[in-house]
Amino acid sequence: MAVTASPVVGFDPRALRARFPILGRQVHGHPLVYLDNAATTQKPDTVLAALASYYTTSNANVHRGVHTLAEEATALYERCRARVAGFVNAPDERGVVIVRNATEAINLVARSWGATLAHGDEVLLSEMEHHSNLVPWIMLARERGVTLRHVPITADGRLDMGAFALLLSPRTRIVSLTAMSNVLGTINPIAEIAAAAHRVGAVMVVDGAQSVPHMPVDFQALGADFLAFSAHKMYGPTGVGFLVAKPELLERMEPVAGGGEMIREVRLDSATWNDIPHKFEAGTPNIADAAAFPAALDLLDEVGMPAVRAHERDLVGYALERLRSLGWLQIHGPAEADARGGLVSFVDPEIHPHDLAQVLDTRGIAVRAGHHCAQPLMRRLDVAATARASFGIYNDRDDVDALVDGLAAARNYFGLANK
Amino acid sequence: MVDRPDVALDDLYREVVMDHHRRPRGRAPLGRVDATAHGFNPVCGDEVVIALALDGDRVTGVQVQGRGCAICTASGSMMAEMIPGHTAAEAEATAEAFRAVMHGAPAPAGAELGDLEALEGVRKFAVRVKCAMLPWVTLNDALKAWRGGSTEATSTTEAQEAER
Ligand SMILES: Cc1ncc(COP(=O)(O)O)c(C=O)c1O
Numbered sequence: 249m250a251v252t253a254s255p256v257v258g259f260d261p262r263a264l265r266a267r268f269p270i271l272g273r274q275v276h277g278h279p280l281v282y283l284d285n286a287a288t289t290q291k292p293d294t295v296l297a298a299l300a301s302y303y304t305t306s307n308a309n310v311h312r313g314v315h316t317l318a319e320e321a322t323a324l325y326e327r328c329r330a331r332v333a334g335f336v337n338a339p340d341e342r343g344v345v346i347v348r349n350a351t352e353a354i355n356l357v358a359r360s361w362g363a364t365l366a367h368g369d370e371v372l373l374s375e376m377e378h379h380s381n382l383v384p385w386i387m388l389a390r391e392r393g394v395t396l397r398h399v400p401i402t403a404d405g406r407l408d409m410g411a412f413a414l415l416l417s418p419r420t421r422i423v424s425l426t427a428m429s430n431v432l433g434t435i436n437p438i439a440e441i442a443a444a445a446h447r448v449g450a451v452m453v454v455d456g457a458q459s460v461p462h463m464p465v466d467f468q469a470l471g472a473d474f475l476a477f478s479a480h481k482m483y484g485p486t487g488v489g490f491l492v493a494k495p496e497l498l499e500r501m502e503p504v505a506g507g508g509e510m511i512r513e514v515r516l517d518s519a520t521w522n523d524i525p526h527k528f529e530a531g532t533p534n535i536a537d538a539a540a541f542p543a544a545l546d547l548l549d550e551v552g553m554p555a556v557r558a559h560e561r562d563l564v565g566y567a568l569e570r571l572r573s574l575g576w577l578q579i580h581g582p583a584e585a586d587a588r589g590g591l592v593s594f595v596d597p598e599i600h601p602h603d604l605a606q607v608l609d610t611r612g613i614a615v616r617a618g619h620h621c622a623q624p625l626m627r628r629l630d631v632a633a634t635a636r637a638s639f640g641i642y643n644d645r646d647d648v649d650a651l652v653d654g655l656a657a658a659r660n661y662f663g664l665a666n667k
Numbered sequence: 668m669v670d671r672p673d674v675a676l677d678d679l680y681r682e683v684v685m686d687h688h689r690r691p692r693g694r695a696p697l698g699r700v701d702a703t704a705h706g707f708n709p710v711c712g713d714e715v716v717i718a719l720a721l722d723g724d725r726v727t728g729v730q731v732q733g734r735g736c737a738i739c740t741a742s743g744s745m746m747a748e749m750i751p752g753h754t755a756a757e758a759e760a761t762a763e764a765f766r767a768v769m770h771g772a773p774a775p776a777g778a779e780l781g782d783l784e785a786l787e788g789v790r791k792f793a794v795r796v797k798c799a800m801l802p803w804v805t806l807n808d809a810l811k812a813w814r815g816g817s818t819e820a821t822s823t824t825e826a827q828e829a830e831r
Contacts, residue, residue: 391787600735600737600740601711602713602736602737602738602795603737606676606679606795607676617711618711619711627713632712632713632714632734632735633711633713661676661680661682662685663685663689
């Protein structure tokens with residue numbers, strides 16, 4: 249499926265924008281300023297073309313036919329697996345399970361690896377986790393009497409590493425943490441944490457939903473055992489996500505869903521499992537979206553993940569500086585741009601985030617307002633909600649300027665002084 | 668393309684709404700409390716706590732607390748102003764009439780919506796309807812608990828809207 253991409257000249261976010269058709273639209277008469285990339289990113293024309301091309305030329309079910317289309321569809325689906333393995337430096341393609349999203353990947357670990365835990369064993373999480381990395385463990389705790397522990401955060405929104413050292417113990421069987429907070433932006437020291445987890449015999453689960461799309465991530469260098477992320481947050485289609493794992497761990501795990509594709513031999517009352525990773529992929533998978541995803545990885549490779557990170561680091565630094573200069577915002581998360589990924593959460597103490605986002609929307613600016621699926625963190629920060637601007641490869645400083653102007657306009661609209 | 672060229676902020680934040688938002692009524696504690704409910708909108712994290720004083724089946728006092736957006740705050744403030752002096756059944760009828768209006772239906776004949784009419788524009792903003800409804804679903808729960816002989820209830824916008 250030859251997907252031809254027009255070469256990006258250097259790395260000019262404005263030029264990249266031309267490759268994302270949706271960014272050409274207007275919202276309420278204004279050009280769209282899309283600053284909700286942590287929720288989901290927009291899709292380049294190459295991904296859209298790959299999706300159409302899959303259905304136009306190669307649609308068939310995978311792993312179950314000798315005809316040409318079935319072979320092509322299987323090759324495309326498996327190509328996604330191979331590309332993902334290379335993208336995050338997985339030890340082996342067999343360690344890449346294709347699922348629906350990061351949430352499903354974490355649930356798979358919690359259900360399957362979690363089944364090896366017993367009453368009194370501990371799972372170590374943190375106060376800054378997304379519900380996706382809290383609720384599967386709460387379910388496990390209910391089922392198996394496992395104890396959940398949470399690393400607190402410091403006043404500037406980082407993991408309290410002193411507390412982490414105290415919470416980690418030989419009872420800790422699983423450490424599961426986000427590599428980058430979707431609210432605070434904090435980038436966590438995962439390699440250091442994984443090494444400590446291994447010293448007590450725990451496995452390290454990394455929620456990479458926000459890190460894999462925005463910085464170079466090397467599964468092996470991190471020392472992770474499991475890494476979860478979603479294609480839709482990295483310029484790919486919705487409905488595809490990945491659990492990258494050490495193959496030897498997957499070998500020891502039981503599947504959590506049974507059906508077609510995941511079996512080797514089935515009798516009326518017994519069955520044996522297929523090899524990894526297929527034993528975790530019951531039923532017809534999301535072939536089309538998996539087939540289209542490599543086009544998004546091609547774009548990220550073309551730009552280069554170090555360049556993506558450098559660009560977003562620059563943008564978040566600029567945004568922090570401009571937002572601070574307004575003088576009336578509470579800004580959450582670490583003060584230094586180096587410690588954070590490309591997003592900023594903030595609160596105007598006199599305008600509820602919903603109202604703020606509503607005013608921004610009338611100016612074509614899309615930001616997220618709410619609890620960002622992190623209610624425990626909201627409680628910890630003592631806010632009901634925050635507004636969040638999150639950046640992607642097509643954003644630039646003009647977008648930050650538009651946001652800042654919009655925040656000032658909101659105060660005018662609500663009759664508040666721009667101190 | 669789903670554009671909403673007709674979307675005007677002033678439709679949402681009418682003067683009456685802004686007045687209630689800036690100076691919310693019904694914040695003061697009640698002398699006695701016969702029923703309370705805690706309402707929560709899981710979509711945005713907004714919270715409302717309602718306390719009621721009743722004399723027989725007549726509501727004599729309403730206190731609304733919590734943290735919500737302008738729409739939620741204004742809606743709760745209007746409620747605190749409208750409900751005292753009315754019976755529990757009348758309060759529930761008002762909640763029902765307001766719900767109908769928020770979902771695009773005409774107000775039932777004879778319904779007195781008062782300042783709530785200024786929230787009519789909210790229905791053009793689908794996600795904000797829950798903000799306006801939160802105080803009212805919470806009121807319903809407080810009254811339900813009171814009828815059931817208990818004084819406390821917890822509700823979510825999801826739960827009551829889903830019951831429909
Ligand atoms: C840190 C983090 N973890 C997990 C998720 C869940 O991703 P998904 O909804 O694609 O499963 C998100 C997305 O919002 C996230 O930001």
